[in-house]
Amino acid sequence: DDLVALGYLHEPAVLHSLRRRFLEAKAIYTYCGIILVAINPYEPLPIYEEEVIYAYSGRNMGDMDPHIFALAEEAYKQMVSSRPLIISGESGAGKTASAKYAMRYFTAVGGCLGDSSMEEKVLASSPVMEAFGNAKTTRNDNSSRFGRYIEIGFSQARVTGATIKTYLLEKSRVTFQAKAERNYHIFYQLCASATLPELRGLALSWLSAGHSHPSGLCDAGGQTSAGRGAWAVPHACAVPAGVPEADQLELFSVLAAILHLGNIVVRGRDRRSVPLQPADEALGLFCTLLGIEALQVTRWLCHRKLVTAGETYLKPLSRQQALDSRDALAKYMYGQVFRWMVSRVNRSLRSLEGHRTSIGILDIYGFEMFELNSFEQFCINYANEKLQQLFNLHVFKREQEEYVTEEIPWVFIDFCDNQPCIELIEGRLGILDLLNEECKMPQGSDGSWAQKLYQTHLGSSHFQKPKRPTDAFVVCHFASKVEYQCDGFVEKNRDAVPEELVGLLRASKSALLAELFLEEGDGPVSLQSRRSSGPRMAGRPSRRSLPSSQKSKKSISSQFKASLNRLMEMLGSTTPHYIRCIKPNDGKQPFVFDSRRAVEQLRACGVLETIRISASGYPSRWTYQEFLERYRALLSREELMGTDEKQICSLALERLLQDPSKYQCGKSKVFFRAGQVAYLEELWYRRLRAACTVLQRHLRGWLARRRFGRARAAAV
Template identity: 80%
Template sequence: AKEERNYHIFYQLCASATLPEFQGLGLRGAESFHYTCQGWSSATQSAADAANLESVRQAFCLLGVPEAEQLELFSTLAAILHLGEVTVGRRDRHGDSCVVEPSEALGLFCTLLGIEMLPVTRWLCHRKLVTAAEIYLKPLSRQQVLSSRDALAKYMYGQVFRWMVSRVNCALRSPEGHHTSIGILDIYGFEMFEHNSFEQFCINYANEKLQQLFNLHVFKLEQEEYVAEEIPWDFIDFCDNQPCIELIEGQLGILNLLNEECKMPQGNDTSWAQKLWRIHLGSSHFQRPRRHTDAFVVCHFAGKVEYQCDGFVEKNRDTVPEELVGLLRASKSALLAELFLEEGDVPVARRSHGHRAAARPSRRSLPGSQRSKKTLCSQACGGGFRASLGRLMETLSSTTPHYIRCIKPNDSKQPFVFDSRRAVEQLRACGLLETIRISALGYPSRWTYQEFLERYRALVSREELMGSDMKQICSLALERLLQDPGKYQCGRSKVFLRAGQVAYLEE
């Protein structure tokens, strides 16, 4: 996107291209690579990028990743940059088939990964189709080949990232194990641009789910507990975004209709858009733009967003042929073979002196095997995102969450400029105004009667201890100590205290 960068590590490698150990990677300035030149120019940050790479390498050493393994990792990242330079030409003027043009970039990609060039060009330009009677190759169009190339690049980077997360977790894991932990979730915010596509849709879907969790903890559970404890309470209305989530992930929701369209041989964005209009036009959270275009509007909790349908189907497919991944698994690089291990495969063995021994790839990992009739990530990209988001929500639901809300002072990213109207819009959209009301009127501190007596027994008089039960004892003590019925409430099983009262009792 405009004024945005790709992953920082790519720019850091390009800024450090002159290092002796990087001479064989074929690196040059970030402005000369397709994957790093499409957004904001990074020429002014070259020195900072080089310094940051040194910090990354030091961090790797702290995690126990040896220098040789780091260089293998950097070679894989450099190969991704060269993959983006691979060019595709049409074999005929109609564009029904194409060919990967021989180039230095293609040679470097194959050399760095330790794979052969001919199979790469073959499986980039063809798909293997298996029928009951025969197996045949289907040539791809130029646009399909470019999409396959980019999907492979994204998949490779995703595997590198998963490997790094795994290494970090292994290094940080305590040998004794742990039962409690503190986690920080730093996630992208709501996005609404002039042109919104599949990426913005997924990001905003994630924010809808997080907002729903926020509503559940701050509004629903809080107020339901007051009712269950029979405490006088006037319900505070809040915007429940469940209808919007149902529109996205319901049985006939936007995601399911998109997945079905991807399964159709001739599935396309226009056909999918027409299905959306036909099924959801009566929904309160779905609108069709006034101008005649393949687009739709979703009324999110943070505002209305118009999404352009162009590219949704292809981006949701985003599948990498198993034949290409099989080539990577059969690589001469031990690290690469580990990065692309199949489920159930044994990781590459380590020698006692720290070097790695390349395990011979299994027969089922080689291209052309029986498994190659499938595609990797056969689940659509949107379906995978939904499943991953579901696991995240399960994890968050099992915790005691605390929230930090980041408010943009202005939309133009200008320093020392505060747009008060825009700030209030954001506060209202994410439910913070209602949150402030419920915090001011509610009882943030609560104890069971037994917990209260165990903590403040020293403050209870002998006469109060003569009460018939713990609830009466606590009620008599609080009446004497706080002297204001508005500062506390005694529910069926708990004592509820206004803000500041625990501090008063502690003193």
């Protein structure tokens, strides 16, 4: 049940044990010290029913088979000392499902205090978040494209409410999806409901007829087949989130407007765009749904306002800049909708009485490495570096606490510290520092930033420059080397949106739009052009030509770093439980185990590092009673005459192992170096075999003598 208790602690033994448990015993859960390894079976299993929940309720870890309910029960019993669950793994490994099972356990065992519907609200929040934050990828049909921390509040051991904090929504998916991937579920669910009478005014059938822009805002080929499950009708998403019925149609209008925005066509050559035609059907639908003027939208999609020392004038944008302006607005609008939905969900889960204790569930993205890696993968892997450092500290802290409690002398070895990699990313003149500086430059570009990276960090052991002549860089993470393409880093980090267009949305008569775009403290900013053009832009523009809001707005990486540091500070003050979800194969086939893929993930999520740390100390620990019950056959008659369990074990081990460095006797346990339990098992097996041989010898002799006696009696 626990990999740390294996006789031999090395990679092949761990992999063999997991493989046998998964394929032969159909056991998807295995302990590894403070980690619960969960392998995705890719088929429903009857191990999450209500009777299973109550079977684990009140039991100690180790009393029953490894299970996420066992870990949830430990967190529930120790909620006063704050024991959050940290769930991580690759996309498709089962993180979201594990988080839902944990939430279900807490609401079932804890029940609800006062508001009997709170349990249903907490459980119903997951499908809402999935509709707006999950999408189909090549690895997972229901991939979470954001991180979340769910804090479930308790009072008198009863559920009183919950709070959800989100991290780094992948907004770029709104305007672009890779081959065989899709946009967020809510768009397809909305299009699947296009024929409903109340939604006909959104003109979604116009999209279904094939009018879909190549940017991929709405995949016309998959609209009707997506989201036909429990959430095919988008009303089901809005009700649990506490969205009033009067606001639901406005919410759907904003989502439909984002789809129509992607179909607005910008014509012209690369250096100069052609003003949009007011007769453009997508433009008309976008403006009608949001209640704004088409002429103003046309103007600010194709121009940018520049303010210099003495005058203000309009600069025409190139076709590519106009397309970037359109896509930036779409991403900004969806980001605001997502934030608004999260705030609505939190409002519906808020408890009037408050809570005394809480249990947190962190459902965070795992380490990512694709063929093409961009800004999103960099931020995700940065978060995993921070979590891995926290994990290493907790493993050593747990080891040290037990050795101190048992009064065992042990010198800690050096472990694989990833602080140099973290310094490379977030330190002074690190990757993020240089990126933010580049974003402040009016003519900042990905290529210029890449050259600054090469000049500053080529001497670092964790930074490399690819051999290919492209703007890219390699970071040596704790899990693996990852090559990142610089293209898009500066634009995504700026997260700039057309200030004038956002001003139009704020001036809309829609109360929901006003709430959406006035909620965030930092104002939106003007989109920065990638190229300089126009007769009055011959020289390099000064910083004064940038809107003041852009100078003060924090970049995406700065916001993410600040929220990540707050999360690490909170987790660092607790002792978390870790759930590492493993994807057994890339084909999503039930109970098929790909050893190569499994070992890659075991390395990336720290399981093998835990094994290495344990192997460096005393990984096998037995209480004196357990040792005597197991190895009584190895004890001599004189040793069995003793009355003190510790003294008996000490004398026996001194005779059996002979080398005092191979074991240590603590106050209540005996600690063994790696491989010593396997040696004792071999001695135990030999002793039993020898005893069996003696028994067989005497039995066979007795049988032979009896046969001989009978034969002699018959002859005489």
